[in-house]
Amino acid sequence: MPFEDEANIIASLLFCSTPKLEILLTRNYSFDKIKSMTGMSIKGLHNRLINYLHHILGLNNSETLEIVLKLRDNDYKTTIQIKHLVNNKNNQLRKHKTILIKVSRGFVIDQNACISFLKNLSMIELINELEYAHSTKNSILERMVMKEYYHKQ
Incomplete structure (x- = not known):
């Protein structure tokens, strides 16, 4: 049964x-x-x-x-x-839902880890990351990079 x-x-x-x-x-x-x-x-x-x-x-x-x-x-x-x-x-x-984000270095990380990663980048590295986000149509990463970029200015 x-x-x-x-x-x-x-x-x-x-x-x-x-x-x-x-x-x-x-x-x-x-x-x-x-x-x-x-x-x-x-x-x-x-x-x-x-x-x-x-x-x-x-x-x-x-x-x-x-x-x-x-x-x-x-x-x-x-x-x-x-x-x-x-x-x-x-x-x-x-x-x-946990959002995973792929960054230019090939890592796939969650949002909190991505924020930490972006905070440790220089302005030039942030611009490179922005170019990567734009070219891969990764709008989440693009928004996060822009937020960090403006925060550092």
């Missing part, structure tokens, strides 16, 4: 990946519409939504079950609620 449950979970992920599920949920699609678009069974989609809401969004078991049952009953307020939950999760991820 545990192997069958595990196989069902893997199958549900193959039918409907997390990014695909999030797109469908943020478009206010009903349970039936998602089911038909993914080709999943009622039970398969039910379990996929339970797993997503509990493991990805972090909702507790009772709240998760309540939301999935309401979605299955085509409760429009629930589709809006799920859309907001998904959007909030994605917004939180964007806020905490």
Whole structure:
């Protein structure tokens, strides 16, 4: 039985990946519409939504079950609620995402390390770094170099 449950979970992920599920949920699609678009069974989609809401969004078991049952009953307020939950999760991820920046010396570093790197450059080295950023269309590095350049003046 545990192997069958595990196989069902893997199958549900193959039918409907997390990014695909999030797109469908943020478009206010009903349970039936998602089911038909993914080709999943009622039970398969039910379990996929339970797993997503509990493991990805972090909702507790009772709240998760309540939301999935309401979605299955085509409760429009629930589709809006799920859309907001998904959007909030994605917004939180964007806020905490580490931005990596490639500098002229070939290193790929995070923003804080890049700021330290730029502070240690001379004005001529900053100009060279700016040329590198511009030629590689690295707008993040370009803005950071300009900020440091003006700060040093």
